[in-house]
Amino acid sequence: MVDAAxxxxxxxxNVTILFAQGKSGTDDASEIAAIDDMMxxxxxxIAITPTSPSVKGELQKAVDxxx
Numbered sequence: 001m002v003d004a005a006x007x008x009x010x011x012x013x014n015v016t017i018l019f020a021q022g023k024s025g026t027d028d029a030s031e032i033a034a035i036d037d038m039m040x041x042x043x044x045x046i047a048i049t050p051t052s053p054s055v056k057g058e059l060q061k062a063v064d065x066x067x
Contacts, residue, residue, distance in 0.1 A: 028054040
């Protein structure tokens with residue numbers, strides 16, 4: 001997914017793409033923090049491979065904000 005996003009970004013220089021990841025594939029806390037940080041920064045969209053169902057609540061907050 002990262003490679004695809006970087007390739008898309010090269011074709012859309014007017015768009016800033018932010019990346020974040022946890023310390024492992026099961027690091028829910030870091031993923032939740034990254035989602036919260038991106039909402040605070042005012043991103044327009046989030047593409048994510050969720051670590052677990054535990055991030056659902058934070059993702060729902062993003063959806064509720066129109067992200």
